Amino acid sequence: MTKNHPNYQADTTHATGDRQDYLPAAGRNGLLPFYDAFTRLFGVPAIHRTLLRHAGLAPGDTVLEIGCGTGNLTILAKDTQPAAEILGTDPDPLALARAQRKAKDRTGIRFERGYAQNLPVPDASIDRMLSAFMLHHLPTDVKAAAAAEALRVLRPGGQLYVVDIGGRMTDADGMAARRMLNNGHVAENLGDGIPRLFRAAGFDCQEVDSRVHRLIGRVTYYRATRPA
Template identity: 55%
Template sequence: MAKIHPTQHSTQHHGKAATPRHDYLPAAGRDAFLPFYDRLTALLGAGELHRTLLDQAGLADGQRVLEIGCGTGNLALRAKRSRPGIELVGSDPDPLALARAERKAHGLDGIRFERGYAQRLDHPDASFDRVLSALMFHHLDEDIQAAAAAEVRRVLRPGGSLHLVDFSGSAHGLHGRLAGRMMKSGHFAAASGGAGDSLARVLGAAGLHCTVVASRRHPLLGQVTYYRAVRDDAESMRVADASAPMPD
């Protein structure tokens, strides 16, 4: 979850060590808040978002699944427990969040967590059937969103799909109050009310066929939208046609 303006890893202030700074936004906003992250996101209703996203994704045993911006692993672990036969990789730049995810996944086979950035995935082309992302893309500026979308398309197998939920704007009144606060705290890219309609455009420009599955207003998080973005399988169809026997 890269910040718009990368910063040095740490700073000094009047001879004392200052709060560590990163080239990414930590899962909880600040490292010191990480112990409270899982409890807070549960109270905010992240479990419902994750359940809806996984129902949409249609995971099946034998698939290879990647989550980008996995944080402390809650979505990845829910996916693995719902479909034990999948092979799942969770990727995030925050090493402290990853350490927490690894502890929670102890004893589970077929799931691992790695440090990585969505805009430069360390995986071969066409190596995943599904890519998942929950409330992550709004952390990225447009250039990084475009690079991340291109990477998602690259690592998806032809016919594979990205399933993503993200903020799509902040509403007035009680609805979206938290989303408005998050914009002020740097959780949204500059001059943006979340991912919004621009996300479908970014995914489409990367060569993914993007559709909006649903858009809902959450009482605390504001408007959230679920997207499905499929890698065009024309490439696989061309390969199949080339290998088919010629008619007599």
């Protein structure tokens, strides 16, 4: 889909009327006020900082986060590299409204509604993309569509940095890992599942970091590069 295509912007008809076909940021709309406290309890801010160290955002970069939720990573990216242009996307309008309030008076940051498989930006317009704990929520076919969409919007040589539960997780990683190994949402993230997903879409993809996390098993970081 090119920038001249009449439907290149995010399709806002996905969640109209009584049908909601996305997972709210906190799992349920009523839990949204507690979402940020929950992520802090699980140590997510430190994981976000590690992801941004790997991403190495530079002045002038155009950066997009897929599935930004209430905007924690998007805002941290802006604070880490103030001279970058940052866009957070998510299908959840309630989470986006909260993210916008949290961004306050920062400039060069915005939030727009969009699905991972249908992003509101033109072809080859993004230097860096970020994704944190989003992939394991997507069905298999949507994962493939999201990977293809990331390839579309990244400039040649642009990179997507992903962190999620999975990778080389085994029983030896602890009790939380043993629970996650039986979680159907995580199954496709295990082993080389994430690199295979992005390579099938046309990326060069490598694991760049992996750490045991006592509450969620194993957290693994990836870099997917669109070939120049």
